[in-house]
Amino acid sequence: MIDFHCHVDLFPSPELTADEIDLAGTYVLSVTNTPKAFPKTAQIAKGRKRIRTALGLHPQLVAERHGEVSLFRRLLGETRYVGEVGIDGGDENAKHLDLQREVFNDILDACAKIGGRVLSIHSRHASGEVIEALDRHRDAGVAILHWFTGSLTHADKAVGMGAWFSVGLPMLKSKRGKSLIKRVPRDRILTETDAPFASNSGDHYPAAAVADTLTALSRLWDCDEIETRRQLQGNLRALGSRAEAFKVRLT
Numbered sequence: 001m002i003d004f005h006c007h008v009d010l011f012p013s014p015e016l017t018a019d020e021i022d023l024a025g026t027y028v029l030s031v032t033n034t035p036k037a038f039p040k041t042a043q044i045a046k047g048r049k050r051i052r053t054a055l056g057l058h059p060q061l062v063a064e065r066h067g068e069v070s071l072f073r074r075l076l077g078e079t080r081y082v083g084e085v086g087i088d089g090g091d092e093n094a095k096h097l098d099l100q101r102e103v104f105n106d107i108l109d110a111c112a113k114i115g116g117r118v119l120s121i122h123s124r125h126a127s128g129e130v131i132e133a134l135d136r137h138r139d140a141g142v143a144i145l146h147w148f149t150g151s152l153t154h155a156d157k158a159v160g161m162g163a164w165f166s167v168g169l170p171m172l173k174s175k176r177g178k179s180l181i182k183r184v185p186r187d188r189i190l191t192e193t194d195a196p197f198a199s200n201s202g203d204h205y206p207a208a209a210v211a212d213t214l215t216a217l218s219r220l221w222d223c224d225e226i227e228t229r230r231q232l233q234g235n236l237r238a239l240g241s242r243a244e245a246f247k248v249r250l251t
C-alpha cells in the first residue's frame with residue numbers, strides 16, 4: 001500500500017502513528033508544513049524503511065512563516081522529497097497570493113539549483129498558476145500534484161510536462177475527481193490519504209482508508225486489486241529510482 005501525502009507529525013502521537021504505518025506495511029511520504037517541523041519529523045522516520053520525510057512550507061502558512069525560506073534552503077540538502085508546497089488561491093489566502101507566488105518560486109529555484117527533488121504540491125484554487133510555475137522550473141524535479149481539483153485542461157498540461165498525481169478517497173468519490181483520474185496515464189498515479197485531515201480514523205493511522213482507496217481505484221480502472229497494486233508499486237519503484245538520482249547530504 002502507498003500513501004504519498006500524509007501529515008504524520010500532525011497526529012496526536014506521531015511515534016505511535018509511525019508504528020501503525022510500519023505494522024500496516026504502507027509506504028508513506030510524510031510531508032511537513034513548515035521547515036521548522038522537518039528535523040523532528042525526519043527523526044520519527046529514522047530506521048523505518050517505508051517512511052520518507054518531505055521538507056515543506058504549506059501555502060496556507062506562507063504569510064506567517066515566509067521567514068523560514070532560508071531554513072528551507074539549508075535543510076534541502078538533507079532530503080530528496082519536498083512538500084507540502086504550492087499555491088492556495090482560496091478566499092482566505094488570496095490576499096497573500098503575491099507572497100505565495102514568490103515563496104513557491106524560491107522553493108522551485110532552490111530545488112532546481114540542488115539538482116532536483118520529488119515535490120508533493122498543493123494547488124487548491126490555483127492549478128493554473130501552479131502549473132505555470134512548474135513550467136518555468138522544469139528542472140525542479142518530479143512534481144506530484146496532490147488532491148488536484150483543477151480543470152482537465154490543466155491536468156493535460158501537467159501530464160504533458162511530466163507531472164504525477166496523488167489521489168485519495170475524496171477524489172475517487174467525486175465525479176470530477178474520477179474523470180480526472182481516468183484521464184491521467186496510470187503510470188503517473190499514486191494513492192494518498194492527506195491524514196489526519198480528510199480521514200476519520202480519530203487518533204489512528206487510517207490504514208483502512210488506504211485499502212479503500214485501492215479498491216475504488218481498481219473499480220475506476222476496471223481491473224482487479226492485484227493488478228492495481230502491481231501498477232502502483234511499479235509506479236513507486238519508478239519514482240524511487242528517479243529520486244535516487246537526486247543528490248543529498250548524508251546526515
Ligand SMILES: [Zn+2]
Pocket residue numbers: 005007031084194
Ligand atoms: Zn496535506
